[in-house]
Amino acid sequence: MDVKEAVKDKSQYKDIVGYFRESDALGTDRLVLLIDTIELMSEEIFEHYKALQVIFKGMVSEILERREQEGSFDFLTDSQKSQFSYALQKAGKLRVLLWEKYERYDRELTGKGR
Numbered sequence: 001m002d003v004k005e006a007v008k009d010k011s012q013y014k015d016i017v018g019y020f021r022e023s024d025a026l027g028t029d030r031l032v033l034l035i036d037t038i039e040l041m042s043e044e045i046f047e048h049y050k051a052l053q054v055i056f057k058g059m060v061s062e063i064l065e066r067r068e069q070e071g072s073f074d075f076l077t078d079s080q081k082s083q084f085s086y087a088l089q090k091a092g093k094l095r096v097l098l099w100e101k102y103e104r105y106d107r108e109l110t111g112k113g114r
Contacts, residue, residue, distance in 0.1 A: 029083060
């Protein structure tokens, strides 16, 4: 499914939510696609918009749980760290996540503020 194309048609929002729900992939590239999709979606169809936010938050939580278990983000490649940072920053800007709660993780990912 070309999600970025499908998001232009509000009648496909249910399919988009299903696409992300059914995905087993927990990759940071999937997280980037999801936050970019949320940005493009209309909030008018709140049920589907909110569902994508819940999926996004769940994916972020899984990555952060692993970070807590391992003590760092070393399980991510540099590219994945950049993608995760991008997703966190954009989610903060879009108010999908409360930035103040996640900012420290972004600083850790980017090496700023150490």
